[in-house]
Amino acid sequence: MKVQGWMFLLCGVFFAAVDLVYWFWSKDPTGTTALGITVGLAFMIGYYLLYTAARIGPQPEDDKQAEVADGAGEIGFYSPHSWWPLFVGLAAALTFFGFVIGWWLFMIGVALTILATIGWVFQYYRGNFAH
Numbered sequence: 001m002k003v004q005g006w007m008f009l010l011c012g013v014f015f016a017a018v019d020l021v022y023w024f025w026s027k028d029p030t031g032t033t034a035l036g037i038t039v040g041l042a043f044m045i046g047y048y049l050l051y052t053a054a055r056i057g058p059q060p061e062d063d064k065q066a067e068v069a070d071g072a073g074e075i076g077f078y079s080p081h082s083w084w085p086l087f088v089g090l091a092a093a094l095t096f097f098g099f100v101i102g103w104w105l106f107m108i109g110v111a112l113t114i115l116a117t118i119g120w121v122f123q124y125y126r127g128n129f130a131h
Helices: 002-026 029-056 084-101 103-121
Strands: none
Touching: 002 029, 084 103
């Protein structure tokens, strides 16, 4: 993960340089803002990858002598039958639709998004799947 983190950080530096050159030559606020957001996103992803790599320790992709089989095995836990992502997506769509239509629908969407997110986060804390 360290290699990927450093690649994103270097991309962020490159995009920052391109953003400065673009701003001086074009004076276009839209493109400058888009490139500035790209810089921020590249730095954010690079920081996250480096932080995670420091927390979980060395991975097979960080070792130059590693084999493909070194990365085999369980990667993580993924819920096989959760309906909550669908409900979160529908509630978020209602929230953004309410942002266009009116504040009352926006507030209903925010409330539903919060409830669906709570349901998604705590889906394994009750019922048959309680710990």
